[in-house]
Amino acid sequence: xxxxxxxxxxxxxxxxxxxxxxxxxxxxxxxxxxxxxxxxxxxxxxxxxxxxxxxxxxxxxxxxxxxxxxxxxxxxxxxxxxxxxxxxxxxxxxxxxxxxxxxxxxxxxxxxxxxxxxxxxxxxxxxxxxxxxxxxxxxxxxxxxxxxxxxxxxxxxxxxxxxxxxxxxxxxxxxxxxxxxxxxxxxxxxxxxxxxxxxxxxxxxxxxxxxxxxxxxxxxxxxxxxxx
Numbered sequence: 001x002x003x004x005x006x007x008x009x010x011x012x013x014x015x016x017x018x019x020x021x022x023x024x025x026x027x028x029x030x031x032x033x034x035x036x037x038x039x040x041x042x043x044x045x046x047x048x049x050x051x052x053x054x055x056x057x058x059x060x061x062x063x064x065x066x067x068x069x070x071x072x073x074x075x076x077x078x079x080x081x082x083x084x085x086x087x088x089x090x091x092x093x094x095x096x097x098x099x100x101x102x103x104x105x106x107x108x109x110x111x112x113x114x115x116x117x118x119x120x121x122x123x124x125x126x127x128x129x130x131x132x133x134x135x136x137x138x139x140x141x142x143x144x145x146x147x148x149x150x151x152x153x154x155x156x157x158x159x160x161x162x163x164x165x166x167x168x169x170x171x172x173x174x175x176x177x178x179x180x181x182x183x184x185x186x187x188x189x190x191x192x193x194x195x196x197x198x199x200x201x202x203x204x205x206x207x208x209x210x211x212x213x214x215x216x217x218x219x220x221x222x223x224x225x226x227x228x
Contacts, residue, residue, distance in 0.1 A: 017044055020092065028096035035112055035178045036096060042116070046123040050130060060146060061130065064137040073139040076200065081138065084193055091187065095180035107179035115176025122169035128155050129162045136163060140201045142208040150211040152218070158225045160216070161198045165223045167191065198222050 020043075024036050054062035068081050098104045130136060132154035135143050142148050155162035168191050175183030199222075205212045222228055 017047070023089065023092050024096050027093045028100040030100065033096070033100050036100070038112075038116060039119070039174060039177055042119055042123065046127065050127055053127075053131065058130075058134050061134045061136060064135075064143070064146075068138045070137070070139045070141055072141045074141075074204065077140040077197075080193070080197055084190070087186070087190060087193070091183060091190065094186055095175065095178045095183040098182040099178050099180040105179055105181045107176070107181075111176055112179055115173045115178070117173070118169055119173030119177055122166045122173055125155060125162060125166040125169065129166065132156060140197070140204050142205070148209060150209060150215045152215055157219065158221070160202070160219050160222050164194045164198050167194050168223065195223060195228075 021040060024040070025031055025033065028036055051062070054065070069078055099107070133151045133156065135146065135148050135151065137143060155165075159165050171187035171190055172184070175181075175187050202212075202216070202222075206216070
């Protein structure tokens with residue numbers, strides 16, 4: 001990876017963090033919001049560690065993660081990414097408004113702590129998934145240009161979409177950490193959308209990725225071991 005490309009990737013990483021901070025604390029109406037800072041520290045820390053790992057060990061995956069739209073990507077998936085991205089922005093706006101500025105939701109301290117623990121668990125699962133699957137693109141497509149193959153190791157031994165499992169934990173942990181019941185309700189919509197995408201994604205992989213049918217027969221559950 002060239003130095004110029006690396007600098008551009010760093011800029012692409014930093015800008016969303018700045019925007020996220022503006023959304024969270026702007027909606028909260030204050031910088032004196034401990035749950036918000038806890039979330040930012042945990043999430044930014046995870047992102048920096050993951051970025052450093054990808055730069056050193058898997059620059060191909062990093063390139064994929066930075067490009068949400070690709071040629072060969074189904075039209076429905078492009079629409080999905082736009083709709084989901086918009087909903088996530090609304091989600092991040094609603095939680096500080098609900099929990100801090102308007103104080104509609106009230107959560108005990110222990111629940112904030114539980115949320116932080118769940119959030120950390122989701123970030124660990126994200127990292128393990130990224131480390132295991134070099135083809136984990138944000139778009140639904142078979143990456144023939146990168147020698148795409150079925151990944152069945154690590155968390156993929158237990159569920160077929162561990163990244164989406166992590167999204168469920170991330171949504172739950174974040175909403176509890178920030179103390180927002182509204183965040184839980186909107187987060188449930190996010191989880192349902194991601195589950196729907198998992199089903200659609202599997203159709204593409206079954207049709208286009210060699211060996212995926214065999215993998216489906218060996219790993220029964222999509223997101224939650226023993227349940228679904």
